[in-house]
Amino acid sequence: MIRRRPFISLFLLLLLALLGWVWHERVNLQAFPDIIAAYTAKEYCSCRYVAGNPADYCLGYVKQYVPTSAFADHPDSRLVTASGLGRTHSAQWLGERQGCRLLP
Amino acid sequence: MVKGLLCVALLLFTVNAHAQAWPAKDWPQGAQLAGPAVKALEDYAFPARNDITHAGIRTDALLVIRDGEVIYEHYAAPTTATTPHLTWSISKSLMATVLGVAYGENRFKLSDPAARFYPPMKQHPNITLAHLLNWTSGLDWQEDYEYAPLKSSVVAMLYTRGRADMAQFAADTTPFAAPDQAFRYSSGDSNLLSAALKGMLGHKAYVDYPWTALFTPLGIRSAAWESDANETFVASSYAYMTARDLARIGLLMARDGRWGERQLLPKDWVAFNRQPVAQYQAGQDSAVPGGHWWLNREAQGTPRPWPDAPDDTFAALGHWGQALYVLPEAKLVIVRYGDDRDGSYRHNELLKRVLAAVQP
Numbered sequence: 001m002i003r004r005r006p007f008i009s010l011f012l013l014l015l016l017a018l019l020g021w022v023w024h025e026r027v028n029l030q031a032f033p034d035i036i037a038a039y040t041a042k043e044y045c046s047c048r049y050v051a052g053n054p055a056d057y058c059l060g061y062v063k064q065y066v067p068t069s070a071f072a073d074h075p076d077s078r079l080v081t082a083s084g085l086g087r088t089h090s091a092q093w094l095g096e097r098q099g100c101r102l103l104p
Numbered sequence: 105m106v107k108g109l110l111c112v113a114l115l116l117f118t119v120n121a122h123a124q125a126w127p128a129k130d131w132p133q134g135a136q137l138a139g140p141a142v143k144a145l146e147d148y149a150f151p152a153r154n155d156i157t158h159a160g161i162r163t164d165a166l167l168v169i170r171d172g173e174v175i176y177e178h179y180a181a182p183t184t185a186t187t188p189h190l191t192w193s194i195s196k197s198l199m200a201t202v203l204g205v206a207y208g209e210n211r212f213k214l215s216d217p218a219a220r221f222y223p224p225m226k227q228h229p230n231i232t233l234a235h236l237l238n239w240t241s242g243l244d245w246q247e248d249y250e251y252a253p254l255k256s257s258v259v260a261m262l263y264t265r266g267r268a269d270m271a272q273f274a275a276d277t278t279p280f281a282a283p284d285q286a287f288r289y290s291s292g293d294s295n296l297l298s299a300a301l302k303g304m305l306g307h308k309a310y311v312d313y314p315w316t317a318l319f320t321p322l323g324i325r326s327a328a329w330e331s332d333a334n335e336t337f338v339a340s341s342y343a344y345m346t347a348r349d350l351a352r353i354g355l356l357m358a359r360d361g362r363w364g365e366r367q368l369l370p371k372d373w374v375a376f377n378r379q380p381v382a383q384y385q386a387g388q389d390s391a392v393p394g395g396h397w398w399l400n401r402e403a404q405g406t407p408r409p410w411p412d413a414p415d416d417t418f419a420a421l422g423h424w425g426q427a428l429y430v431l432p433e434a435k436l437v438i439v440r441y442g443d444d445r446d447g448s449y450r451h452n453e454l455l456k457r458v459l460a461a462v463q464p
Binding site for chain 2: 039053
């Protein structure tokens with residue numbers, strides 16, 4: 001089989017290795033897309049409402065290479081929501097001492 | 105005769121009062137640094153700033169205290185003297201300092217197992233508080249931030265799988281070595297300390313403890329400390345305060361744990377903070393670890409991490425260039441807040457230029 005079909009064999013071998021890696025890293029891979037939305041919501045909330053920096057500065061402060069969308073800052077309730085890689089997360093300002101926290 | 109005694113008493117009082125300055129509501133101002141060496145310091149710390157590319161050295165705040173008085177202070181917008189700036193991993197040393205007060209109240213011993221105060225650590229019964237403070241727990245923690253986000257334990261703890269209960273997430277880490285065998289820097293270890301403190305105090309006293317034990321006695325009024333959904337302080341990453349308030353922690357450490365008349369931290373606690381971790385291998389980190397502080401010490405014959413600073417220098421350091429430097433012999437405390445994204449900032453270069461500027 002390997003000698004008769006070297007390319008397909010190599011492909012199958014690589015596919016098997018890839019599937020093995022995906023299985024091995026399944027927990028990390030599942031959580032991975034959540035990072036950018038959670039990071040953006042939490043660190044913007046703290047930049048804006050704990051450190052008290054201007055909104056436009058905080059937008060630049062949290063910018064990463066991965067694009068985000070549906071960003072919403074609700075100044076009245078101090079609730080910040082961000083989306084990226086298909087996931088959405090929110091952070092809430094809780095108080096002067098408590099700062100911001102990601103919502104479950 | 106009485107007049108003479110009064111004179112002596114007055115003289116002693118004046119000498120004492122002059123011997124040591126302490127901040128009250130505000131810091132006392134000393135003679136401000138000036139001259140070409142200050143220009144050289146500012147050329148290094150405050151080059152023209154680009155908030156689009158975020159390239160280069162980006163200092164947000166630089167504050168120099170000599171013998172309890174402000175001798176230099178400068179900020180870059182939007183950070184000001186009243187901005188409670190994120191300290192990132194300086195929070196770890198702050199937690200160590202809070203724990204120092206609890207240690208002085210005999211709430212724990214360094215040799216106590218973490219499991220005594222935090223039951224989820226029963227899966228690692230031999231890890232003590234000293235191991236966590238020295239980052240020698242042996243837990244297989246992955247500290248990378250941006251460069252390996254998939255495998256990063258920190259990113260998973262702060263933003264995804266661990267965020268609801270960060271200490272539990274850290275306790276569930278498998279070991280790579282037995283406790284006390286190897287050094288590995290770990291934000292998980294710091295949050296386990298935070299959970300252990302909660303176990304010592306009970307939830308109600310714990311949520312106010314950083315303020316009642318440390319911040320209020322020092323006159324720190326700007327501090328915020330974020331916690332996870334379990335209300336455990338994120339000791340690894342999320343304390344905020346102004347540069348002026350962080351300098352109060354520095355002065356406390358520079359004066360061996362004493363604040364005014366009060367020995368707030370036992371001297372042996374500060375000595376533990378400043379004792380190099382024996383298991384540390386040269387080159388494992390950018391400075392030599394102590395008890396949740398960083399030291400300017402030689403390790404296995406390699407030179408000091410900051411060769412231009414005295415060897416008694418120690419520091420609390422955080423992501424993106426946050427630093428609190430303490431130089432006890434030189435009577436200097438330096439706070440440097442930043443937003444460095446490319447790692448071009450060098451602790452040694454800043455210390456060298458501050459030291460040049462304070463020369464008489």
